[in-house]
Amino acid sequence: MSTTMHETPDHKLGRRRFLGVAAGAAAAGAAVATGLSSGAASAAPGKANGLLIPAPNRGIILYSVRDRISAAPDSSGVPYGFRQVFERLSRIGYREIEFAGYTQSTQILGRQITTEEIRRLLDDNGLVANGTHATIPGTITPDTLAAFEQQLDIAEALGMKHIGTGGDPTGSNYKADWDAAAERWNILGEMAAKRGLMLYTHNHDAAYGFLLDSGPLDAQGRPTRSSGVRKLEYFFGLTDPKYVFFELDIYWAHVAQHRFRTYTDPDGFTQTDVFDPVATVAARTKRFPLFHAKDGVRTGEAPGVGGGYTMVPFGTGDIDFATFFRQIGAKGWHLPNWEQDNAPGGSADPGRSLRYAQLSYDNMAALRG
Template structure:
C-alpha cells in the first residue's frame, strides 16, 4: 500500500500519451480510442491480424477488477419477497450479479428486508454469500468517525473488505481551517486502518472539487471570503499522508464539477476561470485512487448538473481515454454506479438490467499493447 511519489503531470502529457497511442494504432491500421466488440477480441482472423502487427488486445479494466456498488441495485437488495420474479435480498441479488460477470462488490449498507429471514442478516452471513458466489468485497460506504471506527473496521474485516470509506466528504464546508482539521482526523484514522491491513478512502461529489475559501477579506465570523484557486479535495490530497488516506473518484461527479465549478473570486476580488480536468487530478497520483465509480452521463445543459445519469457506456463520458491515460490498470478497481437505476414498482427489474448492460459495456473497453 505504499504510495509512489507524486509526479508533475500536465495536459501536454495527456496529449503526448494520446498521440503515442494514436501512432501505434494508426501504424497498425487499427481504430483509435475505439471500444472493441467481442468479435474483435475473439475471432481468429483478428487475433492473427493482431499478431502480424506485434500487438495484442487486452481488457482496459481487468475482469477481476470489475465491480458494482450495491447502491445501484438498492431497490432489489431492500425488496421484500414478491411475485415479480426479480431477485431480492443479498443472497439472490449477489448470485445474479455474479452470473452477470461482476467479480467485486462495494457495500452501501448491510441491511435487507427482515421479511426474508424473519430478522436482519448478519455480516457473517453476507460473507458466506460472497464466498459462495466467488465475489470479493473491494470497498464499503459507511460512517467514518472516531467514535465508531473500530466497530466499522470489525465489520469490514468480517466481510473481507480491503478498503473502508464513505460516500460523503471529510467536511462539508469551503473553509481551509475545516479541511485542515479533517486532514488531522483522517491521517489518524488512516493510520489505524493501515495497522489492520485496510485502506481508508473518501468518495467525491461535485462540491468536493469546488474552490476552497482561503484568502481575501474575512466575514463577520472571521472566515475568508475569497479563494486562491485551490480546490477543496485537491488541498486535502496535500494535507493527508499518502500512506494512510486514499480516494475513490466518482467519474460522473468529477465531470459535473468540470461543468459547474469553473470560476472563483481571487483575493483582489477579480473573477478567475479555472477548468477542472478529472484525468489530471488522478494522473499525478494514480496509486491514491484504488477505487472508481464508473458512472456515466449524457451532457444536458438544461439540468443543473449539466449531465443526466445513464448506464455505463451509454453516455458521453470518454472512459476509454480516462482509464487508458491514468494507467495502473491492475491496481484500479471500477465499480459501476447509477444513482437512478432503480425502476420502482413499474419496472422492478430495471436496476439489474442496467447492471447487465453496464457490465457488458465495461468489459468491451479494450487497450492495444505491444507483445
C-alpha cells in the first residue's frame, strides 16, 4: 500500500466536513492561528462548543516522532531525544504520551537514559504516560512471564494505567489460533490488572477480516469458509472484559472497512457485510480506553482492492472523525493518540514529524461535533 504524502502549502483543516459545525470551525481556527488553545483547554469534557476531544485527553504515540526521539545531537536546530521532544510536545499542547520504546541516542548522555529519568522528564513537562507498545508474550512459560513482569515494572514506574502492543493477538485466520490467543491474553490481562494496569491490543486491518471457521477443510485440515464473524470481534467474546482491552487504530479500521466486505459462507455463497468502526466501539465503548487518531486520504481503489487509503496528518484526510467521536459513547472518556507512520521526513526534512505533530494537534483541538 502506498504511503505517499499529499503535500500542500497549508492543508490544515483542508476538508471542511471534518469539523462538523462551521461556526465552531471558525472559532477554533482563530485560536489556532494565534498559537493559543485556551478555549479548548478550559472546556469541560464533551461540553463547550461541541468539543469532542478534551484538552487533557489529546495524546501522541512517540512512534510518530520516532526519528527525533532516536536522533543524535545535530546542527539542524530540530529537537532530539526525550528531553527536547517532550518539551516541544508539551508546548504544542499534548498531555498524553504513548511509548514505542524507551531508548534514545547514547550520544546525548554518554549512556542510555533510564526509566526514572524518563519519568522525571514526563513530570517536568506536565505529560502523562498513557500506554506503550511493549512486547507481549506469544507463549506462556516461566521465562516469558518473568519478561512480562519486567514490562509491567517499567509501565508502573512511568505512571501508566495501560500496557499494550502494536500487533494483533495473532496473525492467523483460523479459530483455533484465536482461541489460544484469548487464553493467553486472559492470563496476561489478569497479571496486569493485579498491578493496576489494563492490557490492550492494537489492531491493524487484517484483524477485522473474516474468521475461517467453517466449510470444507483444506489439505492441512483447516476450514476454508466463514460464518461471517470477524476475527477480532470473535476475540472480544472470548476474552474477559475485566482483563483485556483494545486500542482501535481508526485508520486501519477504515482500511478494513474498504478491504473486507465479502466472505464465502459455509454453503459456498458470497455474502456482503461492510465493517462499521463506530458500531464495533459503541457496542463495548469502555473496552476501548485508547485510540490511534490516524487520518488517511482515499486512493480511489475499488472496494475490496488494496488498502483504499494513504496516511496524512490528522484532520487533512477523508476520515470523518467528528461522526466517529460523537457516536461511540462515553464522550470525553477515551484517550486518542495521534499517529502517522510516515510522518518522519528523513535527513532531507528532519523537522517534518514535529510539524505534523503541531498540525495534527491543532486539528484535534478544533474537532467539534
